[in-house]
Every structure is written in structure tokens, then in C-alpha cells.
Amino acid sequence: MAEENIIYVGKKPVMNYVLAIVTRFNNNNDHITIKARGKAISKAVDIAEITKHKFIKEVKYSKINLSTEVVQGERGESNVSSIEIILSR
């Protein structure tokens, strides 16, 4: 149930994620979390800002968390930064 309200940012275009968020807010969700790692962090911020300024003006950032995750790659472990932006209205 909580899991439903997390949007993981990957390689799709920015507007796909924005529309997914707007749809969830319209389905009576009050909190939606955007999560991204590495280079997708910039895209996550774009998604949050576009949602807030162009679609749902009353959205606020209730919490922004930064952290480091350990990822298993072909050459062993590496660290990657991540962001979690919690939108609420």
C-alpha cells in the first residue's frame, strides 16, 4: 500500500513521471515519494518542480532526503548517491 506511492525515476521522459504523479494525486493520494539515483537525480528534481509549478500548485515538499546506496555492479560494489523527495498536499 505504501509502496504504491513511490515513483522510481529511470530512463523514461520527464513528462511520463509527472503524469503518473498527477494521476495518483487525483486518485486521492496525499503523499507521493519520488526516488532517484545517480544521474537521474537531476531528472527527479525536474519532475518535482514541473508537478508543483505547472500542475498541482498546492503541492509542498514535506521532506527531501539525500543518501548513499551501495550498488552491485560488474566490477564489484560501488557507491551511488540517491534522493527521495516527498510531495504532499
Added chain:
Amino acid sequence: MAEENIIYVGKKPVMNYVLAIVTRFNNNNDHITIKARGKAISKAVDIAEITKHKFIKEVKYSKINLSTEVVQGERGESNVSSIEIILSR
């Protein structure tokens, strides 16, 4: 005076910015702001996380702000997302 404590993230390597921040903390600054726009936002998060986890463990994120700035380009105005990470200890 306040201006001195802002680090603008651009095209230099991540460690250049990390070392600039560590140096300023060692010069008795208690608050340092990292600012970045567009694709440099991911790098700003890397810089903050590396500073916190590898160099100055007592650093906390006292505030993280996201915003949208209007930039004048060759083809007129465009919007770009920006981040402001305030580190304090």
C-alpha cells in the same frame, strides 16, 4: 561575507568541490551552501554525500531547497531546476 560560503557546482571534478568545502569548514565556517542547476544537481548531491560520509562526519543537512530558475539562452528564456543544499555542523 555570506557569499563566501556558497559553492557553485559547475564542470570541475567532484573532489575539487569537496576539498573546497572541507577547507572552508576547517576555516571555522559552520554553514556552507552548495548550489547547482540542471544536470549539475546530481553532482551536487555526490559532493554533499562524499563530504558528509568521508570527510566531516558531523555535518548535517540543515535545509535542502528545490526551485526553478529562468535562464536566458540563445533561443530565449528557458526554465532550469536548481538545488540548494545547506550543510552545517
